[in-house]
Amino acid sequence: MSEIILQAENLKKVFVSGKKEFTAVDDVSFELEQGECLGIVGESGSGKSTIAQMITHLEPATEGRIFLKEQDITHARGKALRDIYQDIQMVFQMPMESFDPRCTLGDGIGESLRNMGISRVETRKRVENLLEKCGMEKEYADRYPHQVSGGQCQRAAIARALAVGPEILICDEATSALDVTVQKQILELLKELKEKEELSFLFICHDLALVQEFCDRVLVLYQGKVVECGTPDEIINHPKMDYTKKLVESVL
């Protein structure tokens, strides 16, 4: 068995607004093995993005613990948190929105490298390599986000995520805003990176066909809880729970 790279233990998220409380994630536990791709599926509002946000500390967990390579990172701050971002990076649904429209893609991709004190010349070299790794010509470094297609912008967003050499990529509906052909191309790129860069993935996606193609295991969420976990074949072709059956019927 491979090493466990990421572990969530009894994660819970309660959002409080005034006197109202809403439990978005309830007692969610999972393990991600090195080199594995774990899919997270469930209807809209089931808590998928909130899990990703807790893992990446964009939202604090109300309860539970998160371990990165056996280290408890649940309450990491400051330098410890910056170190986590060397290991875990995210790719979001709307690539255009995640780049500053006033900066070139090259500036965006190289930002974290510059922040690490890497020289302008070396950063440029690495940015060009990253773009090429993600299937784009190096000249795209000088383009602005509005000067590229959605698919190219998502490739640039993946290049930016890879800049710090992460071990885990969390893709939150990373292909959902793209048309079907481009979705396939991005999925091919992610597959290639999984092999070549030995990346592990949390793959949040409502498209079960893509999940089936890319993931090794799948968690099914319903109202913040894990209702089923198995291989894509088990989940899609032999679902045990009624909710999973309905989910599969509704999207396939």
Ligand SMILES: Nc1ncnc2c1ncn2[C@@H]1O[C@H](COP(=O)(O)OP(=O)(O)OP(=O)(O)O)[C@@H](O)[C@H]1O
């Ligand atoms: N900051 C917040 N404050 C209050 N409620 C929130 C907040 N963020 C998310 N929620 C609620 O938590 C629930 C889970 O949201 P989440 O975005 O995790 O779902 P999801 O499964 O990713 O949905 P989708 O597929 O539509 O993106 C939703 O009911 C949402 O309205």
